[in-house]
Amino acid sequence: MHSVEGASSGSPREILQLGYKIGFINDSEVWLLMLKKRNTSVRIYNENEVDEMIMLIRDSFIPAFLVLKDVLVKKLDEAEGDWM
Structure with a gap:
């Protein structure tokens, strides 16, 4: 829909x-911190780190x-407006 390229590896x-x-x-x-924490959270054994x-x-x-x-809802509304 946005004709965007650049994430070839996914x-x-x-x-x-x-x-x-x-x-x-x-x-x-x-978002990058979220990604990092996702990768490390499976090895949290310390209660302070859990907190x-x-x-x-x-x-x-x-x-x-x-x-x-909110951004996705707005983009969807814009896309639906283009269809009508």
């Missing part, structure tokens, strides 16, 4: 960078997803 990092470049995500630092992860999810990651949802 790696999560590449997709996030492309999403930032075309305006689907607005805070690349939070840190919970705070990051609550304070940064959930709000980032809510912003993404």
Whole structure:
């Protein structure tokens, strides 16, 4: 739909960078941190690290997803407007 290329490998990092470049995500630092934490969270055994992860999810990651949802709804509305 957006005729965007540039994520040929399809790696999560590449997709996030492309999403930032075309305006689907607005805070690349939070999304890249989310990716990093996803990769390391399977090996958390320390309660303090679990607490840190919970705070990051609550304070940064959930709000980032809510912003993404709003952007996607807006893009969908724009696309539907073009069809009619």
